[in-house]
Amino acid sequence: xxxxxxxxxxxxxxxxxKYNSDRFDIVDRYNFLVDILSAKELLAFVEGREVxxxxxxxxxxxxxxxxxxxxxxxxxxxxIGVN
Numbered sequence: 001x002x003x004x005x006x007x008x009x010x011x012x013x014x015x016x017x018k019y020n021s022d023r024f025d026i027v028d029r030y031n032f033l034v035d036i037l038s039a040k041e042l043l044a045f046v047e048g049r050e051v052x053x054x055x056x057x058x059x060x061x062x063x064x065x066x067x068x069x070x071x072x073x074x075x076x077x078x079x080i081g082v083n
Contacts, residue, residue: 004079006046007060007069014052014060016042021081028054039080046076 006026007013016037017025024042026035032055037045044050048063062070070076077083 002079004071004076006062006071006076007065009069013069014054016079018079024080026052028056030055039082042080043082046080 001017001019003015003017005012005015011029013029014034015027017027019025022038024037024039025033026037026042028034034054035052041050045052046062048061052060054060071079
């Protein structure tokens with residue numbers, strides 16, 4: 001099982017945990033499971049076509065966050081398993 005911080009500002013805000021090539025658990029800063037996504041759904045989130053809500057109902061629109069808070073695009077795509 002691998003994981004990556006999707007958003008981090010000194011501490012993880014949203015983390016993706018990869019169980020297999022098509023299951024990613026999304027965990028928020030409070031360590032609550034907030035979503036289970038396929039690779040296609042996770043890609044839609046990081047491309048800004050979907051949003052994720054944390055356990056406190058805060059909405060996360062990925063493109064609105066500064067690049068310094070996110071992993072590099074190539075690192076993220078490799079983690080998801082897409083080119």
